[in-house]
Amino acid sequence: MNAEGHLSWWAAALLAGGIASILNFGLARLAARMLHIPASFAPFTGLPILSGSFGGVFGAMLIYAALLAPHPFPLIYAVTALVLPASVLLPLRLFRPRPTRSVRFSGVTAAIAAVLVGLHTVVALCSLYALRLWTG
Secondary structure, three states: OOOOOOOOOOHHHHHHHHHHHHHHHHHHHHHHHHHOOOOHHHOOOOHHHHHHHHHHHHHHHHHHHHOOOOOHHHHHHHHHHHHHHHHHHHHHOOOOOOOOOOHHOOOHHHHHHHHHHHHHHHHHHHHHHHHHHHHO
């Protein structure tokens, strides 16, 4: 903690990345059961969830640090509002009438794409939480 009682940026990112990982693991497991998704579906396995959750939060925190100004929140919320839709382009691209050439992502349905968008949204919300922990 710093002198003002706030977490350092990396501690906030670690905490929020951990929260995002736990939430995303739970969401992926629940979706896999409800939608009968094979356990081998790559985006719902451990390493992609961990790297996406921690990497997304740490990447967002680095962007937030670069944008920090005396009153950064309107700008940061605007950047988050632009980056989140961009981050869901891959899950939406996987769900299309023409099958993907990747064996790892074959059979992606609208429901699976929606869950993948949900995983991205969890990371975005946790990165905003990390920002609040860091800046108060």
